[in-house]
Amino acid sequence: MNKLNVSIIGVPMDHGQNRRGVDMGPSAIRYAGVVERIEALGHTVTDEGDIQIGHADGSIDTETNLRNLKVVTDATEALGAKVFEVAEAGNFPLVLGGDHSIAIGTLAGISERHENLGVIWYDAHADMNTSDTSPSGNIHGMPLAASFGLGHEQLTNIRGYSPKVKPENIVIIGARSVDPGERELIKERGIRVYSMHELDKMGMDAVIDDAIHYLKEERRTDAVHLSLDLDGIDPMYTPGVGTPVPGGITYRESHLAMELLHDAGVITSAEFVEVNPILDEKNRTADVAVALIGSLLGEKLL
């Protein structure tokens, strides 16, 4: 099997939403043994440490309807630079969140190196709001829209270019909570969504197969980023998330998904986000994140 040089980048940020504690996600995932788990598979791991995150007061700006815009912009800019640097060096970027707003930075760093990036968004949510449609002002509900160029200019223009991805190169898996503005965008931009409905009908095996075929054969993407929000999984397995939605993907289905993605060899970068140790039970959610990272990077029973 292909051995990787994995670069771990922690992003202890909780300013993209309003439940404190998700900034401790990177420590919890490290504590759950992520480095050892990856090294045991024969990969080399460099822990690049954490991106510096500023302070913010948590208020929503009345003019922009955005919470903590400045600090999120600064953090995603710094993350984008780091991701670009490690990817340029030939390493596999593995970003640990932190709330999902950090994906704005990850995608900014990754996409700069690719003509036709694909994205798999494993999430209960579509994260496709803009400041105009957001019910919360929370930037963690906006990274996908920002990455295809919609929303506040400071969010769309990280690293000085926009858009980062084509909407047709995005696949969402696990959606079950979608806001009205997001629903419109999904239809209008032709974004491929495997909601819980499709997952139940087709099964995870066929969903991943279909998604890979779509991204590689139809869309001809030259790299695929996996953005995995732990709330995509059912909260009975991952209680430590800020916006849990019942009726989610199971633990077993999620492992199968990671194994199939590994076997297909399509994923070129990944991030695991929204682990909130304050809301968790005995670090279970971080343990699931580490186990899924193991499967994604080649762990097998026998």
Ligand SMILES: NC(=[NH2+])NCCC[C@H](N)C(=O)O
């Ligand atoms: N990354 C997440 N957990 N996002 C949750 C977003 C929830 C809701 N759609 C919002 O815009 O506020």
Ligand SMILES: [Mn+2]
């Ligand atoms: Mn989510």
Ligand SMILES: [Mn+2]
């Ligand atoms: Mn999300």
